Amino acid sequence: MSALPNAFADDSSGVGRFIDLLHRTIGLDAESIGANAVARAVRERYHLWRDERGGTLDDYYRAVTQDGAHMQELIDAVVVPETWFFRDPEAYAALARLARVRLHERPAKPVRVLSAPCSTGEEAYTVAMSLLEAGIPAERFTIDAIDVSERALAIARRAHYGRNAFRGRALDYRDRHFVASDGGWQLDPAIAQSVCFSQANLLQLDALAFERFDFILCRNVLIYFDRDTQCAALRVLDGLLAQGGTLFVGPAETGLLMREGMSSANIPLAFAFNRPEHERANVFRGGWPRQHTPHSQHAPHSQHDPQIIAKPIKPAFVLPAWASAPPPVRATPVMTPREEAPKEPANLTHARALADAGQLDDAARAAHAYLSAHPSNADAYYLLGVIADARGERQASRGHYRRALYLDPAHREALAHLAACLSLDGDESGARLLLARAGRISGAAR
Missing domain, CATH: 1.25.40.10 (Tetratricopeptide repeat domain)
Incomplete structure (x- = not known):
């Protein structure tokens, strides 16, 4: 980051160095979520740390740079995951249609799907519901979901969600696949078991250690990164994508994919891309980011697929759970089951x-x-x-x-x-x- 955000041009509080650290470590541009919000999160984490251990802000900075656990706590505090079921429903409908075609062309092999990063699980579970409702039995697909945050993964594995996870007008899927429980909704165990969650850092994955995926969802992540980090992420994703596979991104990231040589799948509102047919190698032209000293080392693992053995590779950035969040958006009214949404003409x-x-x-x-x-x-x-x-x-x-x-x-x-x-x-x-x-x-x- 060439200069601190305006809010910290005169950084007498000492918070600006944390903003610079977050940029160096995870590629986060503080202005993308609000520099003042980052400052509040830093101060809140510092006060909690000080109450437990004592020490100055300088001491806390040293603790964050030397202890991966403290760094992860700060990342989790900076941006809270903001995701929900069936966001951009056209993408899931397109994935289900393409999966049926893929199975018809290749009946002996299940389709493989990756949600990266998966945050608290809503995206991966939506994929499972979409495939099952399209008539694809559970044994005909696998869904892997990765995130660097164990806190987010713990929520995902529990598969219990509050009202904020259910947005929009069409909530009939909730009646089909969830039961009311403990003030929220518990997902059908059969669907929950169809997703394998693992702790892993997307930017440190070795694509050669994976069987490639037919469909990858990496949505609303790249917009939070600088250009070098975007290129690094895209190279990893391209290495994970099977020939003829489809990559789904967020609506604000379509321009980046086209600029980097991917071809639109031409499915309205799905934001889906394919590697051009003439391309055999990685299509992304951008260079890798400079290597930074990692502040947090995570040991990625998989619970059910022996082929998923993530090996650290450059660059040593940490991809947090918040990266699955969509860009900042307008507040969407959350409706109780008794409320009726206004109908679109x-x-x-x-x-x-x-x-x-x-x-x-x-x-x-x-x-x-x-x-x-x-x-x-x-x-x-x-x-x-x-x-x-x-x-x-x-x-x-x-x-x-x-x-x-x-x-x-x-x-x-x-x-x-x-x-x-x-x-x-x-x-x-x-x-x-x-x-x-x-x-x-x-x-x-x-």
């Missing part, structure tokens, strides 16, 4: 369905028809932006996203997509401003 729902089916021209006409009656609807302009992106109409897509943000400055999807567009255009500072704006909106909502 039928004709806009129809437009989305057409886009999901790949009928882009019909979807655009339906969205425009809706706008003729509701000219101030940000969701319709956002959908037109996605359609334009799928058509390769770069200028039109950016115009639609900007219109959506004019009408709704806190529109999460429009912010994420426009940031990806700007990044693809080489406007990294503009993209970062949009992501920082999303962070301020999220902080205000909380």
Whole structure:
């Protein structure tokens, strides 16, 4: 980090060095989540440490740099995992469809799925539910889920979730796969057992130690890293991806994948990518980050697959549980089972369905028809932006996203997509401003 964030330009409190340490260790840009939030987390962890052991902030800094456990505690405190079931549902629907095709082409071999990093397990379990509901029996797929945080993995293995894990309008899956228990919901053991959770550092994995995966979900992670760390992560992921496999990322990361040579799977709203057919080797052009002295050494392990033996490789970054979190977003109302969500207009729902089916021209006409009656609807302009992106109409897509943000400055999807567009255009500072704006909106909502 060339300079400390503005909040610590005059760092009389001594917190700025922790921000620099987090950047060196995990690639975190403090501005992506808010420098003041990082400062609060540092102070909270320091006060807990001081109450237990005594000592100054200088003493705590030395403890963090010398003890991997203290470093991990600080990472866990800096950004709390923020994930939920069936986020971006089109991605899971696409994965299930592609898995059926994969099994048809290769009936003797189960499909392999990796969630990395998996945070508290919602993503991996959503994959399992999606595959089972698509008619794929449990013995026809394997799901591995890795994260560096044992605290997050303990939550995942327990498979018991509160209201915050269930968001959006469609919650019927909760009735099918969960039972009310202890003030929350307990996942069906049959589904919970279909996922293998392991502690591992994504950026220290040796791809040669793995049987490759047909599908990898690494969503809303790369946006928190600088360019070198992004390239390191992408190289690891590409090494883990099977020939003909599909990599799912977050909406704000699509520009990065296209810039680095991956091909869009052209599935609307799924944010899915494949390695180009002519590419046999790793496609990512960026260089590896400089090696840093690791502050935390984790011993990755697998509970059920002897082929998963993670060997440390450069660079020695630590990938924390928070990296599975999506970019800062607007607060989404969480509904009790008795509450009913407002229904989206039928004709806009129809437009989305057409886009999901790949009928882009019909979807655009339906969205425009809706706008003729509701000219101030940000969701319709956002959908037109996605359609334009799928058509390769770069200028039109950016115009639609900007219109959506004019009408709704806190529109999460429009912010994420426009940031990806700007990044693809080489406007990294503009993209970062949009992501920082999303962070301020999220902080205000909380």
